[in-house]
Amino acid sequence: MKKNLRLNTTLSLKALEAQAQKAIALQAVRQTLATKPHTTNTTKPKPATSGSHAGRQSANDFEREVKAILNLLRANAAEKKHFIAIDQIGEGLSARWLISVFNSDDLSRQREEEQTYRENLRNGADRRLLAKPYKVTPIEKYGFYPHPVWPDRLGSVAIYGNDAALRKSIIEQISYLFGHKVAKVSLEMSLRPFVDVRFAVCNK
DSSP: OHHHHHHHHHHHHHHHHHHHHHHHHHHHHHHHHOOOOOOOOOSOOOOOOSSHHHHHHHHHHHHHHHHHHHHHHHHTHHHHTEEEEEEEOOTTSSOOEEEEEEEHHHHHHHHHHHHHHHHHHHTTOOGGGSOOOOOOOOSEEEEEEEOSSOTTSEEEEEEEESOHHHHHHHHHHHOEETTEEEEEEEEEESSSEEEEEEEOOOOO
16 A cells, blocks of 8 residues: 555656646747737738839838837847847748847857867867867747738748747637737648748738
8 A cells, every 4th residue: 555655646746747847838938929919900901012112111011020029039038048130031032031049058158169169270279170169059930921912911920949839739829929810820840840820911
C-alpha cells in the first residue's frame, strides 16, 4: 500500500509540473500574439486603380498597417529582452515586409564572438584553426502579405517560430491577431511548420 501511495504521489506531482509548464508556454505565446482589438476600417476597401498615385497610396496604406504591428511588437521588446528588425522585400516576392524577432542576449553573444574572431585574425591566428563565431537566428519571423484583391490592405501574415501548433490553437481561440479580425488560420509546412493567418475584410 505504501509503495502504491508513493507512486501515485509521484505521478500526481509530474502531472502538475507538466500542467504548469504548459500554462507558462501558453501565457508566453498569448503575450506575443494576443493584442487588444483596435477599431478597424469597416468600409469596403476600394480596388487599386491604374496610375502611379494610386499605386503609391496603396503601398503607403499597407505599409502603415505593418508598421503599426511593428510598434506593437517593439512595445514589449525591452521587457522580453528582444530586438525587433524589419525589412522590406523586393517586388519579385509575394511577401512585402518581414519582421524578425531576436533574443538580445544572442545578439550580444554574436557581437562578442565576432570581435574576438577578428582580433585573433589581426594577431596572426590561422583562420582554418579558428572556430566560426556564433551566428544569431531569429526566434520568430512574421511575413506580411497584401490582400489579393485589395492590395492596399493587409491580407495575411505567415508566422515562423517554435510551438507553431500552439500558436495556431491560440489564434483560433481569440480570433484576433495584432488587432485584426482573423478569417482563417492554418498550419502549413515549408522548411519547418509555420502558421498562416488570413485576415477578414469588414464590410458594413
